[in-house]
Amino acid sequence: MMKKNKARSRASLTVLVTLLLCAFCFGQPIEDIRISGNYDNVKLTRVLEAIESQSGIAFSYASSDVASVMITYNYHNEPLLSVVTKLLKPNGLAYKVFRQNDNIVVYPASTSRRRQQSNFTVSGYILDKESGEVLVGANIYDVRRQIGTSSNKYGFYSLTLPADSTVLAAAYLGYRTELFNQKLDRDVQLNIHLAPQTVKGDTISVENEITPAQQKTEMSSIDLSIKQIRSAPALGGEIDLVKVVQLLPGVHGGNEGSSGLYVRGGSPDQNLILIDDAPIYNASHLFGFVSVFNTDAIHNVNLVKGGFPARYGGRLSSVVDISMKEGNRQKFEGRGSIGVLASRLTLEGPILSKRTSFLVSARRTYLDLVTRPFWQEDFNLNKFHFYDANIKVNHTLSDRNRLYLSFYRGSDQFAAKDLDLDTELGWGNTISTFRWNHLFNKKLFSNTTLIYSKYKFETTTSEERRDLEDNVVSRFDGEYFSGVRDMVAKIDFDYLPNPLHQIKFGAAATRHRFSPGISQYVEQQGQRSILDTLLTPTGDIDSWEYNFYAEDDIHFTRRFSVNAGVHAALYYTGAASYRSVEPRISARLQYHKNWAFKASFVNMTQNIHLLTNSGVGLPTDLWVPATDKIKPQESTQLAVGVAGTTLENRYEVSVEGYYKKMDRLIEYQEGANFLNLAEDWQDQVAFGDGTSYGVEFFVHKKSGTTTGWLGYTLSKTEREFPELNFGQPFPYRYDRRHDLKMVVNHRLSDAWELSGNWVFGTGNAITLAATGYLLNDPASGRPNLYAQPSGSHFRSRNGHRMSANHRLDLALRYHVTSDSGREHSFSLSIYNAYNRRNPYFIYYSYDGLQPTARQVTLFPILPSISYSFVF
Amino acid sequence: MKNPFLAFVFILGIFFSACEEMTDVSLPEEETLLVVNSFFNPDSEWAAHVTLSQDRLNNEDFRFVENATVEVWQGNSKVADLDYAADGFYRAANVRPRSGLTYELRVSAPDFPMVTASDAIPPRISIASVELDTLQGSSELGETKLNFQVTVRDPGNARNYYLIQVYEQQEWGSFSQIFSSTDQAILESSANDDLETGEHYFEAAIFDDELFNGTDYPLDISLSLFQHNPESDGVYIVLRSISEAYYRYWRTADLQSYFGENPFVEPILIYNNIENGIGIFAGFDSDTVRVEL
DSSP, rough: OHHHHHHHHHHHHHHHHHHHHHHTTHHHHTOEEEHHHHHHHEHHHHHHHHHHHOOOOEEEOOHHHHHOOEEEEEEHHHHHHHHHHHHHHGGTEEOOOOOGTTTHHHHEOSSSSSOOOOOEEEEEEEETTTTTOOOTOOOOEETTEEEEEEOOOOEEEEEEEEEEEEEEEOOOTTBBOOEEEEEEESSSEOEEOOOOOOOTTTOOOOOOSSSGGGGOOOOEEEEEEEEHHHHHGGGGOOOOOOHTTTSSTEOOOSSSSSSOOOEEEEEEOEEEETTTEEEOSSEEEGTTTTTTTOGGGEEEEEEEEEEOTTOOOSSSSEEEEEEEOOOOOSSSEEEEESSSSEEEEEEEEEEEEEEEEEEEEEEOOOOHHHHGGGTTTOEEEEEEEEEEEEEEEEOOOOOSSSEEEEEEEEEEEEEEEEEEEEEEEEEEEEEEEEEEEEESSSEEEEEEEEEEEEEEEEEEEEEEEEEETTEEEEEEEEEEEEEEEEEEHHHHHEEEEEEEEEEEEEEEEEEEEEEEEEEEEEEEEEEEEEEEEEEOOOOEEEEEEEEEEEEEEESSSSSEEEOOOEEEEEEEEEEEEEEEEEEEEEEEEEEEEEEEEEEEEEEEEOEEEOOOOOOOOOOOOOEEEEOOSSSSSSEEEEEEEEEEEETTTHHHHHEEEEEEEEEEEEOOTTOOTTTOOOSSSGGGGGEEEEEEEEEHHHEEOBBSSEHHHEEEEEEEEHHHHHHTTTGGOOOOOOSEEEEEEEEEEOOSSEEEEEEEEEEEEEEOOOOOOOOEEEOTTTOOBBBBBTTSSSSSEEESOOEEEEEEEEEEEEEEEEEEEESSSOEEEEEEESSSSEEEEEESSEEEETTTTTEEEEEEOOOOOOEEEEEEEOO | OTHHHHHHHHHHHHHHHHOEEEEEOOOOOOOOOEEEEEETTTSSEEEEEEEOOEEEEOOOOOOOSSSEEEEEEEEEEEEEEEEEOTTTEETTOOOOOOOEEEEEEEEEETEEEEEEEEEEOOOOOOEEEEEEEEEEETTSSSEEEEEEEEEOOSSSSSSHHHHHHHEOOOTEEEEEEEEEEOOOHHHHHHHHOSSSSSOOESSSSESSSTTTSSSSEEEEEEEEGOOOOTTTSSSEEEEEOOOHHHHHHHHHHHHHHHHOOTTTTTOOOOOOBBBSSSSEEEEEEEEEEEEOO
């Protein structure tokens, strides 16, 4: 009896100690867990089960791999990982720790001893568990073989593996990694739903299973999640995707507050900005201070600034590939925001069960309404606002077919009245995309797209006067518009024969219609027509463009991979036609577990130009095609660098050097006047070349309570035009020798979040008269003594540097979730926190004949508040 | 505001004025440079005008350089020493340049590096003929216009540049007359952004032979009879054959003068062929035809 009681007490004590140990072990870092055990010729599976119950760490394995392994081993208070190593290694087994999941995956250390007769394919979509949205670029891989793939921009993946039992891991930044024991004896369709890692805290950790930079062939490419974009401080409380992209190395916005993009010495027209595959020609509202992208409707952003894969073409400097959200497939959801500058509302949810979802998002500024009471008498701008709307519907027809329909419409409207004169101007984009995803088989995915994209700028002026003597009313109406309209049909294929090859190929046909400046004048005096003229220096210009591409991401070994491809284009306009064949290659050599050397060489051709006044970037800039007079622009870019991760994958680091040569760029000639509507734009341009080279450093911390990045670019960009600056090279207006960006986001608690960014950049290069001198009248040969100054001497075109730009922006957010699940967030943003007077431009002002130099600054310190909600 | 594009400028100005802040800014002081201007031709003695540039914010009168050494060289031979005359002018008495030779101008002054420039006088190109047509009340103001068709015999072997002027002899001397033209060759080289009329007025106009290389080109110019002095012996049409440097200097100086600091016009750099300094050294030759009225 005593023995029985003693035995019972010992058992109880053991259970208690085990429970305490478990309680202690749970939540501990896996490296700190210690375990004890005593086994004599016991099956490995039983040992693993015992460790699991003692430590709380689960084991995943294929039964066939471990079934026959017997263990004889004693250990006392040893580190868990040490025990696991000693158990597995002598038996030809290896393991991988998934800290996020408290899981250890066990697999044979070598797969070469198994000769497989056949391969099978696991394919499907990787989706957000809560919303049903596809996850772009999510990783899935065979843990044992350490080979895998990532989902394409439609969330589709296909992984072909030898017939076997294995463990698959699916991972995505900010989501909890999922592990699957998968028996591969046939093709498997597996749609994977990943859950956001922590909804409340938003604290993201990075695990080894997310493909780090050193394992990706691509270079000069950065993904931005919408979460990162939302956490950045915002000008006027209006979160702006483009302004966050500007904070990346190698990219800047040109002028302060601008939503332009200048990438590696390129001009704004050299950026291919895609929203759901449709090109957008003018990405700005409010004369460039706000971008057209409503972040509530955006799902994902990818920036490529070099090493362009062959699937992209038509621009020289960058691709900004933006995917719109598809709409929540699980439940109806709303999201909105009220800010100083604008408000927005987004509704999304499933319709017709869960096979169809929709998203409607709209935004409008009400700056004109809010500020109207404060207008001074002489402030005669009586309308200024913008709006935009995004609509998207997608429908799953079957496992093999999905349809997407996206629509965007945005517009800016301004009007002013001055005495008898009414003026109005507006511009905007209209974009519509229809896409059809079709799965031919487990390895071949296709996407067929039809696109309509239109940009139009329009300004009108009308003047009405009554002659007091004869009481006749005279009226003048003038109208000017310019724009571009694209219709595109394209098809893209993803062919994934095995994990060593990811092949993409496709073709596109585009019809561009350019309207580079058309004006109309009507003047009437009473009933008499004085003037009725339509002025179209070139009229509408149609051009056709056909593009073809093929690329393969080839993994020769685990350490060496190459993305090689070619992009070809045929372009026809009027009597002119141009052909281009553009080779693209990127290579990766992983010389260390955490580091890889990368290099890329790309050749790009751009058949369209943006004719822009160098002083300012405005919606009046003309999109013009290559013609028989104006040749397409071309570039060649070479980039080399090192990329990797450090400090347990928490920091992603890259250093890249690049050299970019651009040919056949166009600029307005010296003295060209973009207000001169009568002259053919082709007669006002000069042709030349450009070079840009530099080094970019990037340290990115994606995990933990503090996230952010540090980016620094040292670069030099020049232009050389025979007709400009007397043929001598001159700095590009937005040449930026030093460009430093720091972005920090710190989660103070579940409710409070503090973010800030500090930017520093060399001042813009402007053309500013340096000295005055006496001109001689060439007709008489005599000096012109009566003009002061007679002539202005410029050191060089863009020969004067304005002072450096630097600025600190801060944001403090308070986030709370109510019992009903509704989320509320309040933000206080301070733009230009230390009130730096950054120069926008410099001009000479005259007090009589005495000139003084004056600097115009646009944005002083600008605090703003906004309120966001999710229901 | 008959250009609808100006509506855009108008609204943009209002929009920016709402948020902009202007402050005086100091600019780095600019180095003072020697400014040398010299137009030479076979009919005149060598002359050069030497002054100093000054900071753009300095509003004082330009300073003449009186102690410079001004020389003209042809290859390794010095062909002229120019002596200071007055008001910044240096002249070489009784020494004239010759057509077809390339000359180098060298100017040295204390505290300045020597400045140099080279150019040549292009071949003289004759006016083949001048035809006059009088049109009663044909001008915008209802005045009688004198339309001249000046035929230029352009050689086809090279790019040629021209300047045309109209003079009239008055009792107190010869005076250049303002003339107008709608000729495309002239308009292509002139500064203009006038939307509402195709007619432009000139005291002298430059053009090149891009539109008529190697042909006899009838150039159209008009003079208002209102300007004509009935006591004169007619008008003198002067056609200068000018060097490329001359043409580029005139064109850029004219553009800069015309557009000033218009923010919507691309900045214009005045052509400069003076090494280490600023200015122009350019040759020309001329042919003159008198037309009796």
